[in-house]
Amino acid sequence: MEHILRFELSGLLPGCERVAPNSARRGKAAVQHGRTWNRDMGQEFGHAEAASDEELLSEVSHSGDASAFALLFARYSRRIYRIGLKLTGNEQLSRDLVQETMLTVWQKAHLFDLDRGSADNWIFTMTRNRCFDLLRKAKRQPVCVSADDIWPPGEEAESVSETENPIERHALLSRIGGMLTRLPAEQQAVIKQVYELDFTHEEAARRLGIPLGTLKSRLRLGLDKLKYFVGPDK
Amino acid sequence: MNSKSNHHPSDIMLENFARRELPVGTSVIISAHVELCGRCRARVADFERREMREWHPEAATVDVHVPDLEGMIEGIISLPRQQPGRDKELATAAQDRFVNGARLPRALHQAAVNLQWSRLTDGIHQAKVAVDHETRCEFIHMAENAPSPAHTHYGREYTLVLQGSFHDDLGSYGVGDFLLRDASHEHQPVSDNGCLCFAVLDRPLRFTRGLPRLLNPINRLRFRGGLAR
Structure with a gap:
């Protein structure tokens, strides 16, 4: 997950600097x-x-x-x-x-x-x-x-999880894109800090200027909601 | 190109490889393994993604002063571009390099130009390649059942199997397998069906048995010579 x-x-949030x-x-x-x-x-x-x-x-x-x-x-x-x-x-x-x-x-x-x-x-x-x-x-x-x-350029290797189950992952990915935008902005923000930018919970909380406990609860709420959107594990 | 490798570089090595923090010789052999091994390719991709967080503008923790860089544009666009027909690259890519009938991973192509083979012992040949000043890199060919001299290492010896297979007292290794041997292992590799390997030493070998021991002081000198070159 x-x-x-x-x-x-990372697909949703292109890192381009104006x-x-x-x-x-x-x-x-x-x-x-x-x-x-x-x-x-x-x-x-x-x-x-x-x-x-x-x-x-x-x-x-x-x-x-x-x-x-x-x-x-x-x-x-x-x-x-x-x-x-x-x-x-x-x-x-x-x-x-x-x-x-x-x-x-x-x-x-x-x-x-x-x-x-x-x-x-x-x-x-x-x-x-x-x-x-x-x-x-x-x-x-x-x-x-x-x-x-x-380090040949241009070849974006699949991630570990992708190689494990490519087809199911692909199908799920195409659905999650829309789901994320249905989350409240503050939940999207913590998910982005932790899952896209890969910060630890402590770092993410500091960067967002919120207490660690708040971050963890927003993260849990956001992930629970996404899991709910995705449906039960097979 | 994927082979079923059973022996891989450690995660620490893969991470250092992704961070471009290893000597060139070590990077070359890991790159060659990674090209052959889907598992390690995926791991390296994950480490690179982790690296990329520094690349995201929002992730910059310290605001550094960036000088005016635009003056460069003029100079750059006045230089000729390579032809978009990409004939040259395609030609190079199509020109797979083979050694002893084995197709080489891309990272070894440059190293494999004009190989000079020399005999180490009966049935064992080596061809050294100069890649950097920190490691010693060579192709090694073992003929069928040729006993290679038993040896330990002053430093670490990384070996990648490119063709055939060999075994030593710790296991047996086929195409794509990546091995690390250090001073704690004494081993005597033997190949049942012939074997081509690429090996990288970050210190010289030390032979432990028989006549090849005479090579020890010479090897050490050679290695120092190599470093000073």
Whole structure:
């Protein structure tokens, strides 16, 4: 049950970060293949801010669309930087990580395959792989085996629970999506903290600013309700 | 590609692998096992999902200062993209690499270029591959019933069976099996039908019986030499 929730939730709550437009830099232009790029080009070229990461990635892949790339950059660069800082503790390496990862996105978007997972996952794998390669380079280790060969991108393996009972799980998953939204907001919030973001009960309570007891009772209520929606165990 | 492996890396190793915290050589052999083993693939996927919580913007516990990064965009999009026809990747992917007739897991493809085989003892051949400075990696081929020298290890020896099978006093191992032997085991592997393995040592072997013992000091030197390279 717990695994089911966690994975269903990650589908429901795409982790994409919107960066507030920075007016000071608005209008800064770059030339690419005779075209001019600026921050607002996304809209000019018909990319709603609402375009999904997957759509943008496939635009980059099929037509080398600079505005789609710029939107992806806006959504991901800060997250990559932050992960880099956590993994390396070094600001310059973190900048390099953004550069290398977004370059991979630009050059190898065609390796991303829609059928095999989310853009979020793919870019995350690329971030970890580029970080591994960067650290190897920093330690002057040979780089004859690429991190992408060791941790191939784009292949989202099934979870342990999925391999145990794929068919039943799949059927259940497609039903749970709708069920979650029928829970009260505060119950959805605790389920998300615990099952999607994988925090311990203590961490989740602290993050939500509620007492541990409250968290546990909301969690129990929410899960009971979901179990009720799902029906009795077979 | 799934084989029924009975011997797997520990969960701690799989987690460290998912976190990209192991030396390259060790990562390569675990990756090769994971490609062959659905069970471990699922575990690694779960560990990676756990890693991903740091990736979610809402999960960031500390607000770090992020410098202005947009200046990079211009430089990146001025670089050529790889052809979306993905001819190159497809060609590489289709070009499965075989050693001794065994199809190799992807992580071993780069390592298996231009293998130089050398004879260790009768029926046992090895081909070293330089993957990093922290481990020693090699392909090992055991001919039918060739007795390999009994040995223990200064460090840990990880072995992945790629073709055939072998056994030692602790058990028998087939394709996809992943073994860890350390200084507490003395073992003498034998293969009944021939066997190809990939092995990673994080310290040199120490032979415990017979003539191969003469190799001990040499092995140690070689390993140090390898590290200093």
